[in-house]
Amino acid sequence: MRNGLVVASPARAEEAERAARWLASQGGRLEVLGDAGSPAWLAVVHDGGPVLEVGRDGRRVGVRIGDPTASPWAVLDGDPPAHTVAAVIDPEHGRAVVGSGPGNLRLFGHEDPSGWLVTTSVGALVEGLGERAALDRSYEDFQLGFGFLPDDRTMFAGVRSLARPGCIALAGPPLAGPSGDAPRPGAAEPVPPPDGPHGVADLLLEVLDEQSRGVDHVGVLLGGFDSALVAAGLHRLGKRVSTFTFHFDDDRFNQRHVEEAVGAAAADHHPVPITAEVIGDALARFPELVNQPGAQPHYQIQTIVAASAARAAGVERLFSGDGCDAVFLAYPTVNTRSAASQGLGRVPSPVLRASLRALSLRSVDDRLGHVARVGRSSLRAALLGGAASHHLPTQYLDDVALRRLSPTPRPVQDETIAEIRRRLATATGATDPVRLAFDGNAIAGHSLAKVEGATLVSGLDIHSPYTTTSFRESIAQMPPELVRPAGRLAAAEGKPVLQQAAVDSGLLPPSVVEQRKQAPTMAPIDEWFSGPLRGQVTDLLMELPFEVDLAAVDVILRRKRAEDVYRQRLTLSNHAFQAIGLLTSYAAFARLVRR
Structure with missing residues (x-):
């Protein structure tokens, strides 16, 4: 940093x-x-x-x-x-x-x-x-x-x-107050809801105007409809806009409808090359870039590289579309997981336990890989019952995976995973399964680590209008049927009121507004982990604080039919090696005290 x-x-x-x-x-x-x-x-x-x-x-x-x-x-x-x-x-x-x-x-x-x-x-x-x-x-x-x-x-x-x-x-004594705490303001006035799509567009422009005040040249990390709308809004406010997208040699992973989005913002566009070498170099020095390990370090690295490119291009302040899906409860993967958790909650416990035993068999684990781990995670969550069954996302490495990965005994833990999950879910105060799922998706802090790292490496402030208190609270006051019409909850087909606002205000063309959702984490990272980065992955795993069975790593990295289907049909990110991303980034941090 x-x-x-x-x-x-x-x-x-x-x-x-x-x-x-x-x-x-x-x-x-x-x-x-x-x-x-x-x-x-x-x-x-x-x-x-x-x-x-x-x-x-x-x-x-x-x-x-x-x-x-x-x-x-x-x-x-x-x-x-x-x-x-x-x-x-x-x-x-x-x-x-x-x-x-x-x-x-x-x-x-x-x-x-x-x-x-x-x-x-x-x-x-x-x-x-x-x-x-x-x-x-x-x-x-x-x-x-x-x-x-x-x-x-x-x-x-x-x-x-x-x-x-x-x-x-x-x-020494504090600067303010006898306890060292800064004085807190009184309760804020309730935020009124926007008046339909027109009010949503006005609210977005109002927040962007406040966030971009005092600067002329702004950058936008362009990833889809949410960030394209931010770029168009900044252009409407008279800002000079530069946009930045991740660019891969394999066009399957590149952002769609970039030309239309860039045109709507009259932007100077910068494709940022992302290669296996870029990811490998950054992963080797991961603790210099971010503050915590994660299951998708490539996405955090890509964001940091793009932010640095924005700084080099003379951008004064950087923007993204982060947080939009959370405000409108519209992230497809989270909604799909929520729907699955509600369905599994109706399955008898004996059936859930029998299914968990089947997915834990070595032969099944070998054939299904990440799919087996996702299945076991869903079953374990359902067996927890209550709010915890809907809260946290997929468990990447469970006891089955860790036993196979390492022959050494696990260290004594201060709390069981079930205890932590119940405690965290209860602390949300939520009971609605969808809101619990979105809270669980956010609590991991990977978005925070990404933005934090990009800020500290590039020297640029990074803002999103969707994460501001005023925008979130105002949208929360809208009638649910306007934000998410009935029938769209599980499929997460979009953010209807925001989409209508973008079209009615003339900020974006329909081709950008109605584009199919594409995960920002999409990258050929699985091919890189099992190909050009495989040697580096192996070397990093030797830095873990426990012995690693490389035969088990080979099993994880081996191509599997079930994972191919998962990438193509069941996930937006085309990515199934989150376990490798988590292990290598954890190892990079562990190496700090093993040198």
């Missing part, structure tokens, strides 16, 4: 310096704003991009990453703006404070009796800890199952994602 910050209390200055040097080694410029002789230590690493701001106010020194309208003091003295993190040191009063608002950026911290070390990069923090860094494997089964960790955990002992929003004092 070429852009980031490192903060430490006095006793941690040496560790903070190591963390800052690690960040700077990736191409940023290191500025030490507080040294070991001060009551606090603060350094910023940056490449001159617009996302970082360093400020001095008397003897206070601070840095802000994110919202360009906020200074470090505003972030910590008031209500933290969205997509913003900040740190301030105040040597005169012996004080160090860090804080973050809701949104796309996080701070990670390690605290012990010697004090705090806080960074925007998990990799930098682990590097700073040096020999004291250690893996925390007490939730490893869950992480290798679902590709994330619950609550504020990371895969490293004592390293936590700090609570958002709010601020904490690392040393």
Whole structure:
């Protein structure tokens, strides 16, 4: 991450310096704003991009990453703006404070009796800890199952994602309030619903106008209808628009209707080449780019590469269509999973258990591969019952898969997977199966990790109108039959009111609005994992904190008829090797403490 910050209390200055040097080694410029002789230590690493701001106010020194309208003091003295993190040191009063608002950026911290070390990069923090860094494997089964960790955990002992929003004092008295928490505003006024499609179009333009204020040249990560509408809206507002799409040599994986979408935005279009070499190079240094392992690291890498291309093209602020499907409950894969979970909930438990035993047989697992793992995941979820049966997405590696993958015993876990799933599902407060499924899809945080990494690597703020509170709450007030007419729930045929808004306002042509859904994660990654990247995959798996049976890896990577059918007919992403993506990205992080 070429852009980031490192903060430490006095006793941690040496560790903070190591963390800052690690960040700077990736191409940023290191500025030490507080040294070991001060009551606090603060350094910023940056490449001159617009996302970082360093400020001095008397003897206070601070840095802000994110919202360009906020200074470090505003972030910590008031209500933290969205997509913003900040740190301030105040040597005169012996004080160090860090804080973050809701949104796309996080701070990670390690605290012990010697004090705090806080960074925007998990990799930098682990590097700073040096020999004291250690893996925390007490939730490893869950992480290798679902590709994330619950609550504020990371895969490293004592390293936590700090609570958002709010601020904490690392040393000395807080900047605001006796507890260190920034003052919170009163309850917001209820957001009125838009008046039909015309009101939806007006709402979208209003949010985009606010998000793009103060800049002329904007970029859009173009992936389909949702982002095409963002690009067209920005053009309507008078912005100079550049669009960026992933480009593969195999045209089957390239975005459709790009010319029409680019024309509607009068955009300067940039296809961004994505090759096996691009993915392999980034996967080898994955902890330098993102803050958590995931089952689809190629998609996060592709987004970061595209964001860097936008920066090189002179873009001042970057936009995407993230979050649109969640607002309108319209993501096909999630809806299909929700419909399946509701159907399985009516099947007697003995039948579910018998089916689970059948799918766990080695011969069946060998023949079906990912399809067997998806089936077992669905059956296990149904056997949980209640809200948990509808909540989390597919379990990529379960006990059957992990036993085959490694002959070594699994480490003792702090909670069972079933306990964690029930706890997380209950915490949503939701009972509707579809809303539970969408919450489970979001809680994994892969979209956050993607945007966070792209921001910290490219130095560009990344925004989506669909993730703003005003847009989400306003759409939520609309009658459900207008947002999702009856009969569309399981098939997720689109977002009718938004589609109508795009056509009625003249923002997009029907060919773009009515195009078939295409997953943004679509890429020839399975062919690369089993082909040109196979040697690198094997080498990375040797870095895992447990012994790996390479024969079991060969089985996963072997071509299977059932997986071909799954890619072609059952998934939008044409991707069935999520287990390999999760294992290799996990191994890349584990290697940080095994060197």
